[in-house]
Amino acid sequence: MDKLDSILSGLKDFLSFRLWDTETVHLTIGTFLTIILAIIIVTYLLRLIHKLVTVKLPEEDKNKFESIFGFLKYLSYILAVVIILSSSGVNLTVLLTASAALFVGLGFALQYLFQDIISGILIILDQSLHVGDIIEVDSKVGRVFEIRLRTTRALTRDDKVIVIPNHKFLTDSIYNYTQNHNTTRESIKIGVAYGSDVNLVTTLLMQVAEEHRSVLKNPKPFVLFDDFGDSALLFSLNYFITDSFSDPRTKSDMRYMIDAKFRESNISIPFPQRDVHMYQK
Numbered sequence: 001m002d003k004l005d006s007i008l009s010g011l012k013d014f015l016s017f018r019l020w021d022t023e024t025v026h027l028t029i030g031t032f033l034t035i036i037l038a039i040i041i042v043t044y045l046l047r048l049i050h051k052l053v054t055v056k057l058p059e060e061d062k063n064k065f066e067s068i069f070g071f072l073k074y075l076s077y078i079l080a081v082v083i084i085l086s087s088s089g090v091n092l093t094v095l096l097t098a099s100a101a102l103f104v105g106l107g108f109a110l111q112y113l114f115q116d117i118i119s120g121i122l123i124i125l126d127q128s129l130h131v132g133d134i135i136e137v138d139s140k141v142g143r144v145f146e147i148r149l150r151t152t153r154a155l156t157r158d159d160k161v162i163v164i165p166n167h168k169f170l171t172d173s174i175y176n177y178t179q180n181h182n183t184t185r186e187s188i189k190i191g192v193a194y195g196s197d198v199n200l201v202t203t204l205l206m207q208v209a210e211e212h213r214s215v216l217k218n219p220k221p222f223v224l225f226d227d228f229g230d231s232a233l234l235f236s237l238n239y240f241i242t243d244s245f246s247d248p249r250t251k252s253d254m255r256y257m258i259d260a261k262f263r264e265s266n267i268s269i270p271f272p273q274r275d276v277h278m279y280q281k
Helices: 002-015 029-054 059-089 094-127 200-209 243-263
Strands: 018-021 026-028 134-137 138-147 151-156 161-165 184-192 222-228 233-240
Touching: 029 059, 094 138, 094 151, 094 161, 138 243, 184 200, 184 243, 200 222, 200 233, 200 243, 233 243
Parallel strands: none
Antiparallel strands: 018 026, 134 138, 138 151, 151 161, 184 233, 222 233
């Protein structure tokens, strides 16, 4: 028993040996070993968290977490060291006071950066956005070709790259044309002159939809008689396609076909007209 007490006393003296001793800092061997142990524990915990988070993700998405986990690793090391030093009696007030202004400025500067990164993590984890999705943001339609932790990049219909901060996907209303499936419903608005045969108009519009190679046979296209306009009878041709990204070209082709069929059948597409009545006093 005396031998065990002697060993414990010697171990306590060894751990209490001061490697650095000043008025504000008292660093012992025990504190130093505790810091090393904490770093080892934090490293293995982060590896476990990384594995749990990325186990069901595609390999491409797993690689996107490397940088964020590297940042979290060093941040965790710093926090662990600060907590251990503080609990060991090291006075960190001077250091924290001197760094307060820096931390405040850094916090404001990194506010949107962390907001984008957190949004990017959520997008990757819940798989709400995928490469190849067709989205509409700020009235611009684009095909997503890259999802990063901070930004998402999409190619617009005029071959321009739009860079979208990831926080927009959480704070703004963004249309995802292909969230559920690739099939989308599109429409073309047409006005014909009053007195036109509305049944013939419907037949011709259906022929255009059925003859175009990009329009799906199922679900079947359909025509709606929308309204009686000021200068025209208003119709809409509704159809389904699997490539909404190239829809403007499809609509252009169909308008050419509609114009040709209307000309053959003597159906006119009117322009706005106003009757002016002159009164003499």
